[in-house]
Amino acid sequence: xxxxxxxxxxxxxxxxxxxxxxxxxxxxxxxxxxxxxxxxxxxxxxxxxxxxxxxxxxxxxxxxxxxxxxxxxxxxxxxxxxxxxxxxxxxxxxxxxxxxxxxxxxxxxxxxxx
Amino acid sequence: xxxxxxxxxxxxxxxxxxxxxxxxxxxxxxxxxxxxxxxxxxxxxxxxxxxxxxxxxxxxxxxxxxxxxxxxxxxxxxxxxxxxxxxxxxxxxxxxxxxxxxxxxxxxxx
Numbered sequence: 737x738x739x740x741x742x743x744x745x746x747x748x749x750x751x752x753x754x755x756x757x758x759x760x761x762x763x764x765x766x767x768x769x770x771x772x773x774x775x776x777x778x779x780x781x782x783x784x785x786x787x788x789x790x791x792x793x794x795x796x797x798x799x800x801x802x803x804x805x806x807x808x809x810x811x812x813x814x815x816x817x818x819x820x821x822x823x824x825x826x827x828x829x830x831x832x833x834x835x836x837x838x839x840x841x842x843x844x845x846x847x848x849x850x
Numbered sequence: 851x852x853x854x855x856x857x858x859x860x861x862x863x864x865x866x867x868x869x870x871x872x873x874x875x876x877x878x879x880x881x882x883x884x885x886x887x888x889x890x891x892x893x894x895x896x897x898x899x900x901x902x903x904x905x906x907x908x909x910x911x912x913x914x915x916x917x918x919x920x921x922x923x924x925x926x927x928x929x930x931x932x933x934x935x936x937x938x939x940x941x942x943x944x945x946x947x948x949x950x951x952x953x954x955x956x957x958x959x960x
Contacts, residue, residue: 769948778852778937779892779950794947826891839882839939839948841891 737762740842742827748848749817757812757845759827767830768810769794769839770802772823779826785810817849851876853940855951862928862958870923870954872938881914881921882939882948885932892937895923928958 743758761768766787771779771794781794785804799821801813810829814821827842853874860868872881880899884892898914898921909926925932935955939948 771950778952779939781947781949784947795949838894838897839884839892841893843891 739763740827740829740840742825742842742845744845745843746846746848748850749814750850751817751819753817755814755817757814757825757827757847759810759812759842760808761810761827761829761840761842762808763829763831763840764807765829765831765840766807767832767837768804769828769830770800770810770812771826771828772796772821773826773844774823782812782825814847819849821847822849823847852949853938853951855936855938855954857954858952859955860957862925862932862956864930864958864960865927866958868925868928868956870925870936870938870956872921872923872940872951874919874940876919876940876942878914878916878919878940879943880941881912882941883912883921883923884937884939885934886937886953887934895936925956928956930958930960932956933958 740761769784770782780796783802785791791802825845828839830837830839853872856871882897883895886892900916912923914921935953937950937953939950
């Protein structure tokens with residue numbers, strides 16, 4: 737199993753550009769999440785999904801969109817990049833999300849918005 | 851609401867012990883502990899459910915005091931490999947979203 741994979745590893749954007757961060761998992765996990773981590777800070781939940789076709793907002797959803805058409809993939813779209821979105825983005829998956837479950841994190845995408 | 855971790859940072863000599871606390875103002879269902887090395891993704895350590903159970907992972911253990919809504923992570927006889935940032939994540943109910951604390955930076959020196 738590859739686990740949770742994220743692409744790209746690094747990205748530089750100009751203000752106003754849009755892009756999609758890719759996340760995929762091959763563990764057949766139902767629950768997937770996107771977090772952002774700013775320097776020296778903890779993880780903040782952006783969006784999450786409890787299964788294909790179901791998504792919901794986390795703590796900091798503004799400026800981001802998600803969709804979940806398959807169990808495996810959970811892309812995060814930046815609609816119009818802003819410097820405040822410079823961060824490290826982590827995708828995570830969990831077998832069910834019903835508590836007592838480990839979250840498996842991807843390696844992260846480092847995003848710089850100029 | 852974000853749980854509060856203390857201390858924010860701790861420096862240890864190899865072999866010393868440390869305690870990291872994670873407190874919430876809300877009733878909790880579970881507390882999750884993760885460790886993150888610099889430039890890497892967080893890695894799961896353990897989960898504690900309400901009921902005050904204690905768990906262990908190598909020489910790292912944790913407890914959950916349901917009455918105080920506080921969890922403590924114990925680093926015993928610390929090793930150089932214990933260096934990193936430790937995060938607690940809390941759930942208010944089963945299947946609920948995880949909310950992470952701000953992290954505690956641990957540096958273990960030889």
